Amino acid sequence: MDMLLSGxxxxxxxxxxxxxxxxxxxxxxxxxxxxxxxxxxxxxxxxATFALPPLVGLVMLLGIYGSSMFxxxxxxxxxNTPGTAVNALTTYDGHPMTKRGEALKxxxxxYGASFGSGILSILALILLSPVLAKVAPMxxxxxxxxxxxxxxxxxxxxxxxxxxxxxxxxxxxxxxxxVGLEPLKYTQRFTFDQPWLASxxxxxxxxxxxxxxxxxxxxxxxxxxxxxxxxxxxxxxxAMGRTFRHKRIVAAGTGFGVLMxxxxxxxxxxxxxxxxxxxxxTSKDPDAFGNGSEEGLVASESAxxxxxxxxxxxxxxxxxxxxxxxAMMLSVFYVHNVIPGPQLFQGQxxxxxxxxxxxxxLNVIVVLFMMVSSNLLLKIIxxxxxxxxxxxxxxxxxxxxxxxxxxxDCVIAAVFGWIGLVLKxxxxxxxxxxxGLVLGGIMETKFRPAMARVEVFADFFQRxxxxxxxxAILALVIGHLASLRRQxxxxxxxxxxx
Amino acid sequence: MSDPIAKPVPGVDIPPxxxxxxxxxxxxxxxTISPRIVTGVPRRAAGPGEVVFxxxxxxxxxxxxxxxxxQTDWLPRTKIxxxxxxxxxxxxxxxxVFSGGHLLRALAAHPSGGAWEEIxxxxxxxxxxxxxxxxxxxxxxAGYLLATILFTCAISWRLGYRSLRxxxxxxxxALGTVLVFRSLLGVNIPxxxxxxxxxxxxxxxxxxxxx
Numbered sequence: 001m002d003m004l005l006s007g008x009x010x011x012x013x014x015x016x017x018x019x020x021x022x023x024x025x026x027x028x029x030x031x032x033x034x035x036x037x038x039x040x041x042x043x044x045x046x047x048a049t050f051a052l053p054p055l056v057g058l059v060m061l062l063g064i065y066g067s068s069m070f071x072x073x074x075x076x077x078x079x080n081t082p083g084t085a086v087n088a089l090t091t092y093d094g095h096p097m098t099k100r101g102e103a104l105k106x107x108x109x110x111y112g113a114s115f116g117s118g119i120l121s122i123l124a125l126i127l128l129s130p131v132l133a134k135v136a137p138m139x140x141x142x143x144x145x146x147x148x149x150x151x152x153x154x155x156x157x158x159x160x161x162x163x164x165x166x167x168x169x170x171x172x173x174x175x176x177x178x179v180g181l182e183p184l185k186y187t188q189r190f191t192f193d194q195p196w197l198a199s200x201x202x203x204x205x206x207x208x209x210x211x212x213x214x215x216x217x218x219x220x221x222x223x224x225x226x227x228x229x230x231x232x233x234x235x236x237x238x239a240m241g242r243t244f245r246h247k248r249i250v251a252a253g254t255g256f257g258v259l260m261x262x263x264x265x266x267x268x269x270x271x272x273x274x275x276x277x278x279x280x281x282t283s284k285d286p287d288a289f290g291n292g293s294e295e296g297l298v299a300s301e302s303a304x305x306x307x308x309x310x311x312x313x314x315x316x317x318x319x320x321x322x323x324x325x326x327a328m329m330l331s332v333f334y335v336h337n338v339i340p341g342p343q344l345f346q347g348q349x350x351x352x353x354x355x356x357x358x359x360x361x362l363n364v365i366v367v368l369f370m371m372v373s374s375n376l377l378l379k380i381i382x383x384x385x386x387x388x389x390x391x392x393x394x395x396x397x398x399x400x401x402x403x404x405x406x407x408x409d410c411v412i413a414a415v416f417g418w419i420g421l422v423l424k425x426x427x428x429x430x431x432x433x434x435x436g437l438v439l440g441g442i443m444e445t446k447f448r449p450a451m452a453r454v455e456v457f458a459d460f461f462q463r464x465x466x467x468x469x470x471x472a473i474l475a476l477v478i479g480h481l482a483s484l485r486r487q488x489x490x491x492x493x494x495x496x497x498x
Numbered sequence: 499m500s501d502p503i504a505k506p507v508p509g510v511d512i513p514p515x516x517x518x519x520x521x522x523x524x525x526x527x528x529x530t531i532s533p534r535i536v537t538g539v540p541r542r543a544a545g546p547g548e549v550v551f552x553x554x555x556x557x558x559x560x561x562x563x564x565x566x567x568x569q570t571d572w573l574p575r576t577k578i579x580x581x582x583x584x585x586x587x588x589x590x591x592x593x594x595v596f597s598g599g600h601l602l603r604a605l606a607a608h609p610s611g612g613a614w615e616e617i618x619x620x621x622x623x624x625x626x627x628x629x630x631x632x633x634x635x636x637x638x639x640a641g642y643l644l645a646t647i648l649f650t651c652a653i654s655w656r657l658g659y660r661s662l663r664x665x666x667x668x669x670x671x672a673l674g675t676v677l678v679f680r681s682l683l684g685v686n687i688p689x690x691x692x693x694x695x696x697x698x699x700x701x702x703x704x705x706x707x708x709x
Contacts, residue, residue: 048683164600168555171592175562178589182582187571189586190562213630217623220657386657390668393630394650394675401634402685410634414627422620426551436589444585451579 004126007353010055011361019056020358023063024365030064031071032377033388034081038068039211040392042328044399046204054336055351059358061332065325066118066308066359067366069268073110073301074374075381078103078229086268086307089276089300096292104232106297108239109246111370113298114305116243117254118363121306124258125313126356133349136317136342138465141450144341146469147320148439148446151264153473155435157480158270166432169423173436176201177444184448196408203331203437205400205409207324209416210423210430212396217421219389229378236371246298249279253299257306262313264322264435268304275303309359316340316352320442324434544607547616552601559593566590629653641690642680643709646672681708 011017030041041064049057072083077094090110097106139147152170159166179190180200191197243250253275260271279299280289289296314320319341321327333340338351345352383391400413423430454460461467570583578584629649636645650668654660659668679685689706696702 048679048685051684051686164596164603167596168559168593168600171559171589171596172555175586175589175593178586184580185571185573185576185582187573187582188569189582190565190569192569213627217626220626221619221623384659387654387659387664387667389626390650390653390657391671393626393653394633394646394672397630397633397637397646398675398679398685398687401637402679402687405686405688407634410631414630417630418620418623418627421623422551425616425619426545426548440585440589448580451577 003350004353004357006350007355008357010350010354011059011357015053015056016059016358019052019060020063020362021365023060024067024362025063025369027064027067028071028366028369028373029377029380031068031083031087032074033071033380033383034075034079034083036215036388036392037072037084037211038064039207039324039328040215041068042325043204043208043212044392044395046207046328046331047399047402049332050335054332054338055354057332057336058329058355061329062308062355062358063362063365065329066305066362069301069304069308070111070114070366070370071377073114074107074377075229077106077110077297078378079381086272086304089272089304090297092290093293093296093300096290097294097297100292102292103230104234104236104239105242105294106292107232107374108236108241109243109294109297110301111236111367112240112243113246113250113253113301115240115363115367116250117257117302117306118309119360120251120254121258121261121309122356122359122363124254125309126353128313129345129349129352129356132313132317133345136345138463139318139342140463141446142460142463142466143469144318144320145443145446145450146466146473147264147314147318148442150469150473150476151314151320151322151435152439152443153476154264155432157476159429159432162428163480165428169428169430170432170436173433173438174440174443175436176206176433177437177440183445196406201412201437202403202409203327203434204403205413206416206437207328207434208396208399209413210420210433211324212392212399213413213417214420214424214430216389216392216396217417218424219385219392221421222385225385229381231375231378236374240367240371242294243298246295248282249275249295249298250302252278253302254306257303258310260303261307261310261322264314264320264439268307271303271307272300275299309356312355316344316355317342321435321438324431327434327438330438543610544604545616546610546612547620548604548607549601549609550613550617552597552604556594556597556601559590559597562586562590563594626653629656637690638688639691641692641705641709642687643673643676644690644692646676676709 011020026041027038030036030038042061045061045064049060052060068084069086072087073090073094074083076082076087076090077098080091080095082088082091094106094110097103152174156163156166156170175190177200179197180188181191181198182189188198253271256275256278257268257271260268260274276289276296276299279295280286283289283293283295285293285295308325311322311326314322315326315330317340319330319339321330330340338344338348396413396417397410400410403409420430450460461470566583566587570586572581572583633645633649636648639645640648647669650672651665654664654668659665680687693702693706696705
């Protein structure tokens with residue numbers, strides 16, 4: 001309890017609260033603009049936060065991360081265009097409600113569900129923290145290596161129908177992480193005798209290229225679009241109150257969000273899918289799903305907003321990011337010499353509680369902001385897409401150039417921007433590259449000490465957590481292959497029957 | 499042909515007319531050994547440029563594998579997992595295996611056409627990459643404020659936002675960006691050489707540190 005109060009005390013400083021306010025409101029605005037998204041915003045702001053104290057910088061980025069999905073629901077419901085990728089499922093039921101003249105009700109339900117699940121997920125994590133504090137120290141080099149490997153396997157498997165592409169991109173990410181001066185023997189790897197390659201590829205430069213510059217290139221070279229939406233009239237508070245009629249769906253969505261968020265590489269999409277399927281299967285009116293179902297909308301929004309808090313768990317407890325946004329936050333930790341991992345839960349639990357308290361506060365700030373500003377945000381949605389591209393390109397410069405004032409970094413970012421654009425046009429995910437880059441580095445660093453006392457293969461899995469993780473990886477791979485085989489057989493039977 | 503997206507493939511589903519070309523022999527063999535034959539999975543339609551991308555990535559993996567002995571070291575009397583070559587080799591082999599699978603999958607899918615249009619779509623944004631790099635070169639010379647105003651106005655003009663309103667908005671956006679990042683947050687961007695032309699004094703220092 002003392003630590004919790006100490007954590008809250010850390011928040012009660014003007015600079016921290018101001019950063020939280022800027023991050024939360026900024027995140028909503030960024031989330032509401034289709035084509036920007038939290039990854040672009042965090043990538044651009046990341047170098048700017050390096051000059052700030054650790055909690056201030058992290059709280060600002062957390063604000064963006066946690067609030068962008070609130071904002072993303074607005075265009076998803078009103079103009080059938082998700083503000084962020086994870087709001088895609090919201091369009092299924094949100095937009096049909098708008099077409100029926102129930103836009104206010106849909107927005108109220110989305111905000112209410114997001115708020116409810118956001119708060120519930122953080123409370124669940126606060127209760128889980130003592131357990132994590134006990135479990136995290138049991139993770140040595142072998143366990144962290146296996147957890148990182150599990151993250152990579154999951155990120156490949158989670159991309160259903162694209163597992164081969166996700167695997168090759170994850171491999172590419174791991175390769176990028178090996179370029180430069182090798183950390184143990186100090187030999188050069190794939191530097192081609194170029195001094196600018198000796199320090200390797202900086203994560204932030206790659207992230208800015210793959211997320212921000214690629215999005216700018218896509219918008220600049222695409223057709224012009226200036227979406228329009230009608231203003232909202234009525235009481236938002238009353239509309240949000242309707243969420244209480246769907247308490248069970250909110251609780252289930254939160255549960256799925258927390259569980260899926262904690263597993264590296266899985267994230268919002270699986271949580272939403274499970275939550276939506278559960279809501280549909282237990283609904284009295286399953287046919288309404290996809291045609292403006294209140295339950296469907298609540299299931300989607302509650303699951304996705306429970307993930308950010310849970311996604312911080314593998315990052316804080318093990319130092320393993322589960323997705324691109326937490327991978328970016330990892331670099332903020334490192335810059336400030338705050339090393340996430342077992343020691344953080346043992347030595348700086350008040351810092352962890354401060355982050356949780358910040359997440360609760362950001363949900364309150366955002367919901368209050370959304371109650372009064374939805375019509376104001378509609379004006380921001382109307383920015384023409386190509387002009388938005390100019391804005392992202394200009395802001396990307398700050399992110400890349402302010403790192404080291406290096407023109408090489410800008411060239412590398414531009415190259416990755418182009419790679420990201422090709423991936424987007426090919427409908428392939430850039431996230432495996434980022435996770436490969438981060439997790440590959442962790443795996444290489446941890447594999448060497450992990451192998452120090454290993455004489456036979458089985459020695460690696462002697463400790464219970466290592467054995468559990470090893471079995472989990474094996475089960476996942478076998479399960480995935482079996483599921484592919486089953487699908488193939490089912491399709492073959494369908495084809496034969498047709 | 500029960501799969502709704504599956505189109506008949508000349509040379510596989512449709513017997514070729516006399517003298518009709520149905521791709522190279524290699525392509526015909528690959529279509530014949532598609533996963534559909536092995537597993538019963540219906541053939542899907544390839545996206546435009548999918549084969550080009552997959553082939554490009556596979557070639558990159560292959561080139562990296564060939565370069566591996568020349569770009570990494572192998573140290574004597576050192577365990578394999580401590581070798582500097584170990585992790586790049588793991589990464590490149592992963593790339594090679596998965597990109598090989600991705601390429602085979604793309605080749606086995608129905609060719610949908612439009613590859614050249616897609617490649618043009620990949621090349622078109624290179625113009626904006628050059629704009630970006632031009633902006634990067636301009637900042638150390640003209641200073642952050644002036645370079646940003648010039649860049650946003652020029653690129654907006656290029657994109658067709660030529661009215662006074664849009665030029666004003668572009669300028670305001672540039673000014674706002676500089677004020678937030680340089681003046682307020684103090685991000686690390688060097689002052690422009692242009693400020694050296696001003697007489698020494700407080701005003702020059704102010705411009706150099708804030709704009």
